[in-house]
Amino acid sequence: MRIVHVSDCFPPRTGGIETQVSDLATYQVAAGHEVHVLTGTLGPDGERGGALQDVRGVQVHRLGARMPFELPVNPRGPHLITQALRAVQPDVVHVHAGVVSPFAYDGARLAIAAGLPTAITWHCMLDGIAPVLHRAVQLSHWRTVPAALSAVSSAAAERVSAVFEGQRVDVLPNGVDLDRWAPRGDPDRADRPGERGPLRLVATMRLAPRKRAVPLVRAVAEAARRLPPDRLRLTVLGSGPARGAVQAAVEDSGLEHLVDLRGQVPREQVRATYEDADVFLAPAQLEAFGIAALEARAAGLVVVARRGTGIAEFVVDGVDGLLVEDDDDMAMAIVRLARDGALLDRMAAHNRSRRPDFGWQRVLRAAEVEYERARSLVGTH
Incomplete structure (x- = not known):
């Protein structure tokens, strides 16, 4: 399977989303998939604007720009994302969202518009902004968005469900070795x-x-x-x-x-x-x-x-x-x-x-379920 992950943040930045997207992509490569990451985060030596790097077998597309405070955004991001999606031709696009994720949301919008199977996972709690997002979703085509929606925990999924009223939201947990x-x-x-x-x-x-x-x-x-x-x-x-x-x-x-x-x-x-x-x-x-x-x-x-x-x-x-x-x-x-x-x-x-039941084999299986659901939703709206 050819998988594209879209994330504002990625190593060398450190944090929860960065770690999980990097590890998930690496384990998927080990499982035999071709994996690409589109990110707004610059490379360790400032690589940006479309630079391609091989990181432990993962093809990382550095689509960011030099911005104040090293923000992982790029005014040309939508154009670069569109180019990358056309070049890679993925079987599925997996978008990783936080509370403020302009790069990831652009990726989701463009992937869906291109008719690509799209899964979106929220790695955050939407407390405080859920009512505003709910109203925005209800007034837009996202009210029936043809994407597999998920969050990293039941608590986070409850908030996403409140935003996307009536749409199914699964739990796709994080994993550890x-x-x-x-x-x-x-x-x-x-x-x-x-x-x-x-x-x-x-x-x-x-x-x-x-x-x-x-x-x-x-x-x-x-x-x-x-x-x-x-x-x-x-x-x-x-x-x-x-x-x-x-x-x-x-x-x-x-x-x-x-x-x-x-x-x-x-x-x-x-x-x-x-x-x-x-x-x-x-x-x-x-x-x-x-x-x-x-x-x-x-x-x-x-x-x-x-x-x-x-x-x-x-x-x-x-x-x-x-x-x-x-x-x-x-x-x-x-x-x-x-x-x-x-x-x-x-x-x-x-x-x-007693080990917690959050090893990578479980997470990989859960991700594949979301990808299959994303494929089943293409063309349904």
Whole structure:
């Protein structure tokens, strides 16, 4: 099958959509497909305007332009997308959308207009803009768009369904390499038998306001106030525009001796950090899926996350971790795990011995179902 993915963002940018589109394309190549990616993201050396690169067997078409703040857009994007689709002649076009995805939406519009089978997956929560999008859809031809619509979790799919009223919206989940993230050593062993040293917390995220690293620091500070001295340790992996604000929150809370802001690190260092941690914290309220949380869960960590997000797809409250209502509740969950070693050990043992069902073979099968549905919709409207 000849597959074209369309995404505003792609490596070398880092983030959830970038990682998933890259990994999905790579696994599809390994499965024997011819895979192309059309993206508005410039290459590592600034490649743009139609430059073609081979990335692990994936043909990446760099259709972006030099823009302020490195925005992955191009005024000539529609023209370049049209040219690329004509040249490649794909069997299916898979569009990956976020809240603001002008390049991806152009790709969807042009692919549908060309009569190509089109699948669209939303990697975001549409909270706040769903009513506006719903009205726009109802007043346009998108009210009955002939495309296979999906989202990365049930929570995200509910928002998409509210926009595309009456249209089917499936769940096409993200995936991880379960072997790569599997716990090392005996999965049945207790993590630290008989020892109740500092509870080792970790969070991996882009340091941007929507990921809520500053409220996370404040929640950890509140938990620390309720516990004996030096009962907690927090490692934050990731970088971004909010790093200064996060550092200031650490200093204002007096947590310099408890918090390690380690910055952006390679995946292998993330994996090594998880090996020496107990609990993964996910404070974001609008988490459509939570790839970092899934990787941590696959590595055997207990996960504490906000209720109502995509993380609930793979974390059952009281089994894989704890789901909380707000920041105060997260602070109390941290206190609970620091005090209740039996609960912590029970959930950790469960997570080390049972893999989450989000490996790439499942995701590849789910994607093929969406592609077949996209083909069945061509010419139906």
